Amino acid sequence: MRFIRFFFALLITGLLVWLLQTPQQAGNKTLPALGAFFNPFSGFWRNAEPADVSRHLPGEIKLQGLSGPVRVSWDDMLAPHIFAANLTDAVLVQGYVTAQHRLWQMDLITRKAAGRLSEILGERTLALDRLSRRRGMGYAAENDLKGWQKSPENTRLLEAYAAGVNAWVEQLTPADYPLEFKLLGYDPEAWTPLKTALVYESMAETLCSRDDDLAATNTLAHFGLSTFNMLYPEWMPGQQPVIPDTGQWKNIRAALPATTIDAAGLTGVSEVDQNAGADQDMDGSNNWAVAGSRTRSGHPLLANDPHLSLSLPSVWFQVQIHLPDQNSHGVSLPGVPGIIIGFNENIAWGMTNVGQDVSDWYKLTWADSARTAYVLDGQPRSVEWRIEEIGVKGKSALRDSVRYTVWGPVVYDHQPDHALRDCALRWISHDMPERNTFDLFLSLNAGKSYADYQRGMNSFDCPAQNFVFASRSGDIAIQVQGKFPLRKKEQGRFVQDGSQSANAWAGFIPQDQVPSMKNPSRGFVFSANQHSTPPTYPYYYCSPDFDSYRGRRIYERLSAMRDVTADSMKALQLDNFSRRSGDALPAMMALLDRSQLDAGGKEMADQLAAWNARYEPELLAPTLFEVWFDSLYRFTWDEMYALREAKKDILLPASWRLIALMRQDTANVFFDDQATPGRETARDMVAKSFLAMQNYFRQNPEAKTDWGRSKGFIIRHLAQIDAFSRADVVVGGHRNAPNAISKNHGPSWRMIVELSDPVRALGVYPGGQSGNPGSYFYDNMVDIWAAGEYNELLLLSGPEAMPANRSLAQQTFSPK
Amino acid sequence: MKPSLYTILFVLIAGQLCRFGLPWWAIVPVAALAGWMFPQHPAKSLLAGFAGGFLLWTLQAWWIDQDNNGILSARIGALFMGLPGWALLLLTGFLGGLLAGFGCLTGRWARDLVGQPAKTI
Numbered sequence: 001m002r003f004i005r006f007f008f009a010l011l012i013t014g015l016l017v018w019l020l021q022t023p024q025q026a027g028n029k030t031l032p033a034l035g036a037f038f039n040p041f042s043g044f045w046r047n048a049e050p051a052d053v054s055r056h057l058p059g060e061i062k063l064q065g066l067s068g069p070v071r072v073s074w075d076d077m078l079a080p081h082i083f084a085a086n087l088t089d090a091v092l093v094q095g096y097v098t099a100q101h102r103l104w105q106m107d108l109i110t111r112k113a114a115g116r117l118s119e120i121l122g123e124r125t126l127a128l129d130r131l132s133r134r135r136g137m138g139y140a141a142e143n144d145l146k147g148w149q150k151s152p153e154n155t156r157l158l159e160a161y162a163a164g165v166n167a168w169v170e171q172l173t174p175a176d177y178p179l180e181f182k183l184l185g186y187d188p189e190a191w192t193p194l195k196t197a198l199v200y201e202s203m204a205e206t207l208c209s210r211d212d213d214l215a216a217t218n219t220l221a222h223f224g225l226s227t228f229n230m231l232y233p234e235w236m237p238g239q240q241p242v243i244p245d246t247g248q249w250k251n252i253r254a255a256l257p258a259t260t261i262d263a264a265g266l267t268g269v270s271e272v273d274q275n276a277g278a279d280q281d282m283d284g285s286n287n288w289a290v291a292g293s294r295t296r297s298g299h300p301l302l303a304n305d306p307h308l309s310l311s312l313p314s315v316w317f318q319v320q321i322h323l324p325d326q327n328s329h330g331v332s333l334p335g336v337p338g339i340i341i342g343f344n345e346n347i348a349w350g351m352t353n354v355g356q357d358v359s360d361w362y363k364l365t366w367a368d369s370a371r372t373a374y375v376l377d378g379q380p381r382s383v384e385w386r387i388e389e390i391g392v393k394g395k396s397a398l399r400d401s402v403r404y405t406v407w408g409p410v411v412y413d414h415q416p417d418h419a420l421r422d423c424a425l426r427w428i429s430h431d432m433p434e435r436n437t438f439d440l441f442l443s444l445n446a447g448k449s450y451a452d453y454q455r456g457m458n459s460f461d462c463p464a465q466n467f468v469f470a471s472r473s474g475d476i477a478i479q480v481q482g483k484f485p486l487r488k489k490e491q492g493r494f495v496q497d498g499s500q501s502a503n504a505w506a507g508f509i510p511q512d513q514v515p516s517m518k519n520p521s522r523g524f525v526f527s528a529n530q531h532s533t534p535p536t537y538p539y540y541y542c543s544p545d546f547d548s549y550r551g552r553r554i555y556e557r558l559s560a561m562r563d564v565t566a567d568s569m570k571a572l573q574l575d576n577f578s579r580r581s582g583d584a585l586p587a588m589m590a591l592l593d594r595s596q597l598d599a600g601g602k603e604m605a606d607q608l609a610a611w612n613a614r615y616e617p618e619l620l621a622p623t624l625f626e627v628w629f630d631s632l633y634r635f636t637w638d639e640m641y642a643l644r645e646a647k648k649d650i651l652l653p654a655s656w657r658l659i660a661l662m663r664q665d666t667a668n669v670f671f672d673d674q675a676t677p678g679r680e681t682a683r684d685m686v687a688k689s690f691l692a693m694q695n696y697f698r699q700n701p702e703a704k705t706d707w708g709r710s711k712g713f714i715i716r717h718l719a720q721i722d723a724f725s726r727a728d729v730v731v732g733g734h735r736n737a738p739n740a741i742s743k744n745h746g747p748s749w750r751m752i753v754e755l756s757d758p759v760r761a762l763g764v765y766p767g768g769q770s771g772n773p774g775s776y777f778y779d780n781m782v783d784i785w786a787a788g789e790y791n792e793l794l795l796l797s798g799p800e801a802m803p804a805n806r807s808l809a810q811q812t813f814s815p816k
Numbered sequence: 817m818k819p820s821l822y823t824i825l826f827v828l829i830a831g832q833l834c835r836f837g838l839p840w841w842a843i844v845p846v847a848a849l850a851g852w853m854f855p856q857h858p859a860k861s862l863l864a865g866f867a868g869g870f871l872l873w874t875l876q877a878w879w880i881d882q883d884n885n886g887i888l889s890a891r892i893g894a895l896f897m898g899l900p901g902w903a904l905l906l907l908t909g910f911l912g913g914l915l916a917g918f919g920c921l922t923g924r925w926a927r928d929l930v931g932q933p934a935k936t937i
C-alpha cells in the first residue's frame with residue numbers, strides 16, 4: 001500500500017514535469033514547454049529587463065582579443081558610443097554589444113538566407129528554405145566571403161566582429177537566452193564571417209533580386225509588340241532621373257554592342273503563380289543633399305530615409321565608432337561590422353536602392369533527358385551539382401541536388417509545371433566580388449573629403465545604390481554605384497536563349513562611366529529609386545522597380561526651396577503628398593459625371609474634389625480615393641487580371657500609364673470591359689469604379705474611416721508574433737509620397753545631417769535599439785518616429801563628453 | 817501547523833537555488849525534501865508544498881514584473897489569449913504550486929517507505 005501510493009505520487013509528479021517540459025500543440029499554434037517557459041528563474045520572466053537598464057550593462061567587462069581598453073558610453077536611446085584605439089578593437093566590441101541586443105534577429109536573418117529555418121520551425125518552412133537554397137543564397141554568400149577574404153584587413157575585421165558576437169554568446173546560460181529562443185525552443189549558435197555574408201546577401205535579395213523577365217515574355221507573346229510598347233514604355237515622360245544629361249556621355253556611345261535582342265524568338269510562356277496588385281509596396285528610399293548656396297547656414301545638408309519592410313526588432317542598430325583618426329555615427333546592420341548609413345566630423349552619406357535589373361533568366365536546351373547536360377554553342381555541357389542538405393526539425397533532412405550552369409543555378413526544376421523549370425538564373429549577387437565591398441564603408445566611415453568618397457565608391461559592386469554625399473568643405477555629390485551588366489538594347493527584359501554564349505552579358509559598365517554628379521549648378525542632388533539617367537545615357541538598363549512619383553515630388557520641392565534648414569528637410573521627409581494621386585485625381589474627376597451620382601455619391605465626390613492628394617492620417621478622402629483608384633485600375637486592366645487569375649505571369653502596367661490614357665486616349669481599347677458586349681471608354685470605367693467604391697463602403701461601413709486607421713499600418717515582429725508587433729500606430733503617408741509609409745513598409749531610418757562646424761545630426765527609426773520584447777528599448781522610438789520627431793545624434797569626442805541628461809551607462813572593455 | 821510553515825519556508829528559501837543555473841523543475845526535489853523532512857498529514861503536505869511553490873514563483877515573477885513596469889507581462893499576456901498581467905502571475909504561481917505540491921507529497925510518502933509511517937498531526 002505504501003509503495004503503491006508513493007509510486008502513484010511519483011508518477012503524477014513525473015507526468016506533470018514531463019507535460020510542462022514538452023511543447024504543446026494548441027490548434028495550429030505550438031505553445032512552448034510551459035514549465036520551462038513560465039518558471040520565473042529561467043523562463044520568459046528572466047527576459048523582463050529592469051527599468052534601470054544600466055544594471056544589464058556592467059561597468060567592467062573582460063574581452064578576449066582586445067589589444068587595449070575600449071570605452072562604451074550608452075545614450076538614452078540605448079545607442080552605444082564606442083571609443084577604441086583601433087578599428088579591430090572597435091569592431092570586436094561592436095559585435096559584442098550588437099549581439100547583446102540583437103542576437104535572435106541575427107540568427108533568424110542568417111537562417112532565412114541560408115535556408116535553415118526548417119531546422120528550428122519544421123516542415124512548414126521547408127519550401128521557403130528550399131527556394132532560398134535553389135536561388136543560390138548560400139552559394140552567393142560563400143562567394144562574397146571568398147572575395148572579401150582576399151583582403152587581410154577585411155578578414156581581420158570580419159573575424160574580430162565574429163569574436164565579439166561569440167564572446168557574448170558563450171557567456172549565456174539558457175536562462176539568459178533571448179526570448180524568441182525560449183519561445184521556439186532552440187539554442188543560439190556561434191557566429192562566423194560567413195554569417196556576415198549571409199546578412200549581406202539577405203539585403204541583396206531584398207534590394208536587387210527582382211526581375212520581370214517571365215512576365216514580360218508572357219506579356220509580349222500575348223499582346224504583341226505594338227501593344228506591349230504602348231503599355232509598358234521604359235521611360236516615363238516628365239520624370240527627373242538621378243543624374244541628368246549635361247553632355248557628359250557624348251563620347252562613349254561608340255563602345256556599345258550594336259545588335260538588339262530578337263524578341264520574336266523568345267520562348268518560355270507558361271503558367272506561374274503570382275499575387276496581383278496595383279502599385280506594389282516596394283522597398284524604396286529617398287536621399288538628397290542640398291548645397292550651401294541653398295541653405296540658410298551656408299553649410300550643406302544631407303538627408304536619407306531608406307524605406308524597407310518595417311520590423312521589430314528593427315532593421316538598423318545605431319552606433320557611434322570613435323577612433324584616434326576617425327569618428328562616425330550612424331546605423332549598422334546587425335551582423336555586419338561598421339556603419340552603413342551615417343556621418344562623421346567631415347562628411348555624411350546615405351543610400352537609396354538603384355533597382356536596375358541585375359537578375360536574368362536563360363532558357364536551357366537540355367542535351368539529355370535526365371537533364372545532366374545542356375547545349376551551349378552546339379556542344380553538350382555537363383551541369384555541376386551543388387548538394388543542399390536541409391535539416392528539418394522532427395523529420396529527416398532533405399537532400400536537394402541543384403543544377404548549376406554557366407549562367408547560374410536552375411532554380412525551379414523541382415516544380416515540373418513551373419514556367420521557369422528549364423531556365424537558369426544569372427544573378428549578379430552570385431558573382432565573387434571583384435572589388436571589396438567593405439572598403440566602401442571603411443572609406444566612408446573614415447572619409448574626410450569627396451576624394452575619399454570616390455575612392456570608396458570604386459570598391460562597391462552590389463546591391464547597387466545611389467550614394468548621396470555631402471562634406472563640410474562644401475561638396476555635394478551623388479553616384480549610381482554598382483556593378484552593372486553591359487547589355488544590348490532590351491537584353492534582360494525578357495527570358496533569353498541560354499543555348500548561345502553570345503547572349504551572355506558582354507561585360508560590365510566601366511567604373512568611370514557609371515552615372516555620377518558633383519556640385520551641380522542647381523544646388524542639390526537627390527534620388528528616390530527613379531530612373532538612373534535619361535534615355536540619352538549610352539548604356540541600356542531596365543528595371544521592374546523604378547519609381548515615378550516620389551522623385552518628381554522631391555525634385556519639385558527641392559527646386560522651390562531657398563534658405564533650407566534642417567526643419568525644411570524634416571518637412572520633406574514627412575511630406576504626405578502623393579504625386580501619383582495628385583496626377584490621377586484631377587484626371588478622374590474630369591471624367592466623372594457627378595450628375596449621375598446619388599446623394600451619398602455626391603457627398604463623396606465633393607470630399608474628393610476638395611482633397612489635395614495629401615495622405616494625412618485624419619482625412620477620409622485618401623481612404624475613398626485608394627478604393628476608387630484601385631477599382632479603376634483593376635477594371636481597366638481586366639485583361640491582365642484575367643490572365644493572372646489563370647496563373648499566367650503577366651505584367652501590370654505602371655499606374656502612370658492609366659493616368660496618361662485617361663488624359664490622352666479615353667477611347668483606348670483597354671478601357672473596354674471584356675464582360676460586356678458594348679464598347680466602354682475611360683468615362684464608363686471611372687463611373688463604374690466610383691459605384692464600386694460606393695458599394696464597397698456600403699458593404700464594409702467600418703472601412704469608411706480616416707486614412708491613418710484605414711491603412712492598417714503594422715510593424716511586424718520578425719517571427720510574425722502579433723503580441724510582439726505594433727499595430728496601434730496611426731500614421732499618414734503613402735507609398736508614392738516622400739513619406740512612403742504603406743501597410744508595413746516605410747522609412748526604416750530618417751536621418752538629417754547639417755555639415756556645419758561641428759556637424760549636427762538628427763535621426764530616428766521606427767523601433768528601438770533592443771531586440772528584446774521585454775525591454776523598454778524594444779519599441780521606444782516608434783512613437784517618436786510616428787509623431788515625426790527626431791533624436792539628436794551625438795557625435796561625441798570622448799566618453800566623458802556624453803551630456804548628463806542623455807547618459808545611460810558607461811562601460812570599459814579590457815583585454816582578458 | 818508547524819510542519820506546514822516549515823515546508824513553505826523551506827521551499828521559499830531552498831527554492832532560491834533555482835537562480836543558479838539549476839533546471840526549471842528543481843523545485844520538485846526541493847519540495848520533496850521538505851515533504852520528507854517535515855512530515856504531516858499527506859493532504860497538508862500537498863497543500864503546504866503547493867503554497868510554497870505558489871509563493872516562490874509568484875513572488876519572484878511579481879518582483880521581476882514590478883522592476884520591468886509590466887512591459888513583458890503585457891506582451892506575453894497578449895500571446896496567451898490576452899491574459900492580463902496579474903493572471904499571468906497567478907498562472908505562473910499555479911504551475912509552481914502544482915509542481916511543489918506533488919513534489920512535497922511524493923517526499924512525504926517516500927518517508928513512509930522506510931520504517932514506520934511517521935506520526936502525522
